[in-house]
Amino acid sequence: MFYRESRLSDTSTMKQIMNNIKLDRKQKIIFMVIFLNLAIIFVYGPVHQYEFVNYDDNIYVIDNINVCRGLTWKNVWWALTATEAGFWHPLTWMSLMGDHELYLMNAGGYHGTNVILHAISATLLFFVFYRMTGGIWQSGLVAALFALHPLNVEPVAWIASRKDVLSTLFWMLTLWLYFKYTEKPGYVRYFLVLTAFIMGLMSKPMVVTLPFALLLIDYWPLGRFRKIPFSRLVIEKAPLIILAFIVAIVTFITEQEMGALISVESFPLDVRIFNAAKSYTAYIAKTLYPMNLTVFYPHPGYWSLWQVLVSFAFLLTVSFTVIKLRRSFPYLFVGWFWYLGSLIPVIGLIQIGSHSMADRYAYVPLIGLFIMLGWGVADLAKKWRFNACILSVAAVMVIIFMASTATMQVRHWENSITLFKHSISVTAENPIAFYNLGIAYRQKGDLTAAIENFKKAAQLSPDLAHIQNNLGVALIEKGDFPNALNAFGKVIELQPGHAGAHNNIAMILYRQNKFEAAREHFLAAVKLRPDYANAHYHLALILGQQGLKEDALNHYRQAIQINPAYGIAQYQSVLFDKFKDKSVNSASHP
Secondary structure (H helix, E strand, C coil): CHHHHHHHHHHHHHHHHHHHCCCCHHHHHHHHHHHHHHHHHHHHHHHHHCCCCCCCHHHHHHCCHHHHCCCCHHHHHHHHHCCCCCCCCHHHHHHHHHHHHHHCCCHHHHHHHHHHHHHHHHHHHHHHHHHHHCCHHHHHHHHHHHHHCHHHHHHHHCHHHHHHHHHHHHHHHHHHHHHHHHHCCCHHHHHHHHHHHHHHHCCCHHHHHHHHHHHHHHHCCCCHHHCCCHHHHHHHCHHHHHHHHHHHHHHHHHHHHHCCECCCCCCCHHHHHHHHHHHHHHHHHHHHCCCCCCCCCECCCCCCHHHHHHHHHHHHHHHHHHHHCCCCCHHHHHHHHHHHHHHHHHCCCCCECCECCCHHHHCCCHHHHHHHHHHHHHHHHHHCCCHHHHHHHHHHHHHHHHHHHHHHHHHCCCCHHHHHHHHHHHCCCCHHHHHHHHHHHHHHCCHHHHHHHHHHHHHHCCCCHHHHHHHHHHHHHHCCHHHHHHHHHHHHHHCCCCHHHHHHHHHHHHHCCCHHHHHHHHHHHHHHCCCCHHHHHHHHHHHHHCCCHHHHHHHHHHHHHHCCCCHHHHHHHHHHHHCCCCCCCCCCCC
């Protein structure tokens, strides 16, 4: 009896405390917005001191001459027509150009822009679902999980992933404008929806699934299916669907031309389907337990049969369940198919690269799972005694766990060495991680560590010419010419048209005074790559030493034409013009 009275007394006290700290609606909204942005600053604050990484940051910024020239009309036109990174995403290029205008090559500024875009997207996500549903805490939980989940660290902390955070901002803006359009349909509001969608497509093609997401929110929470025939809702999205189809075709062709699409021979259809099923469940597992995250997950080829069968059974069971419960719990239906549908472009049915999955791919799809969780917890709270306090504490604990785990994950992105050492520690047989770690060590001047990692990468992927080539370059820099020759020989075996390998072999032979053999490799290099200024110059040196002065002069002139700043070639050219009848002996220019 005493225990029952005490418990009732405690409960009454707890309710009184909860009543005393209740906020009105406006205060709750302000609290959520402030909390979201402060939490993002806390988790991602260190990135303003981080460096570029040697994994695509060179393509997007460091070695991209157009981005490094900043925002000019010429570069804007280039952005509108470029497919340099395998995508047509002009707004992504322009945003990076804008960063260069502000920060030059200070990587922290680029990181800061990513964080700002992420914060805006999280805030928009909260407002969109709050306005559509009226659920402040449910919408706040969805936005908080989106803002702080460790799986979302990659697109925010990686400069080359600007396309993900930028396209997501336009995804959220499109949702907001679409909601406003459904409140009061009209041509102007529809045009704004279309414009925001186009800007999303111009940031990253993955936005092609957004019309499908709009149909889902028509079902819930907007409830338009009860008022408007399904066919009319589809026709309403027709302009968006057509644009999405066009961009999808352009992206497919671009990836094919770049050689990024993996052939069916390398990855058969059954491998792709099995990996897709396994990846769907793997993203869910990492959502619930976000550990051992990495920038690159090697593709295993065939997954074990039991893993594939469990994945299919799970996906089918959940799909069947949410369809059956769609009337009572429509948010489960919408959240689940948001997750499944928005992942389709990157789930591996069209295989690009040699990875099985990528954290950044889940950036928008995870919102679907967060919707299921946010409104599921709210429904559970209505039926569970003493629910408000317990579930509130549980939600806070989950958010704290996600934020602390995300903070640790952010630290791995400090530089290339920390990033790929972590990747090696959490994945088995990861040649990409070893290779990029080797590149990072070579850039730092640690040739011993670079060679060690290149060798490990080569052992795991002996058929990749670029790994052998970089191993050879590092061996040259260390002075190990015999092993360097062996590495470059393997490059030519794997890729006979590799001009750089021919040039590197020729350079070693030239230093060993094996001029005739060096000449053959320099000739092969300039034949394969006529704009190879270094090969033309050294070929001219050999031809001059062999008395072939006219041929030598011709190659000097070609080197100067390719690279007008090639001072030593200009000097040698002048000597040949002045002393055509004399022998010219020159030292090699390293």
